[in-house]
Amino acid sequence: MSRLEIYAESDPATPLSVTGDQAAIAAALAAIGVRFERWQADVALADDADDAAVLAAYAPEIARLQSERGYAAVDIVRMAPDHPDRAVLRRKFLSEHSHGEDEVRFFVEGEGLFTLRQDGRIYNMLCTRNDLISVPAGIRHWFDMGPAPRFAAIRLFTNPDGWVAHFTGDGIADRFPRHEPVAA
Numbered sequence: 391m392s393r394l395e396i397y398a399e400s401d402p403a404t405p406l407s408v409t410g411d412q413a414a415i416a417a418a419l420a421a422i423g424v425r426f427e428r429w430q431a432d433v434a435l436a437d438d439a440d441d442a443a444v445l446a447a448y449a450p451e452i453a454r455l456q457s458e459r460g461y462a463a464v465d466i467v468r469m470a471p472d473h474p475d476r477a478v479l480r481r482k483f484l485s486e487h488s489h490g491e492d493e494v495r496f497f498v499e500g501e502g503l504f505t506l507r508q509d510g511r512i513y514n515m516l517c518t519r520n521d522l523i524s525v526p527a528g529i530r531h532w533f534d535m536g537p538a539p540r541f542a543a544i545r546l547f548t549n550p551d552g553w554v555a556h557f558t559g560d561g562i563a564d565r566f567p568r569h570e571p572v573a574a
Contacts, residue, residue: 392521395514402566422508425524441466444498461546471538483533486563487555491548493525500541503534503569534569
């Protein structure tokens with residue numbers, strides 16, 4: 391289940407609020423410019439659906455975002471607990487960074503923790519199946535897929551070659567809770 395925990399930047403031990411309510415999550419994230427939505431596929435997807443089937447199932451939502459925001463490229467990223475580079479890939483985005491364009495992810499399956507830093511607050515957003523999160527360019531954040539990652543996510547880009555992490559060098563991400571998987 392999706393969950394948002396909000397902390398004061400100075401206190402990683404005590405959440406100011408915790409909610410799983412979708413409307414409350416969307417409102418809290420919208421206040422800092424982050425988009426949160428829940429999508430449903432137009433067709434039932436098999437557990438072993440390939441990328442083409444997944445993209446077809448969510449085609450109307452993808453087209454809407456492309457039209458609204460000008461995203462030119464779409465792909466799917468998949469991660470499994472037995473991926474040989476899972477530890478390296480996990481560490482890659484555990485430090486605070488930003489991007490020169492939006493980071494857009496729709497979770498087709500599994501989960502991951504996006505942590506956002508804005509206006510003296512830390513927003514730990516656990517994204518699960520059917521969650522869309524769009525982090526605007528320039529917002530400081532980090533991502534944790536957990537020690538045994540399992541997810542498939544649709545990614546939308548303006549320019550996939552330009553989607554590069556700009557690390558801040560601040561160690562703040564090490565002070566806040568990491569992802570501990572909750573989904574089966």
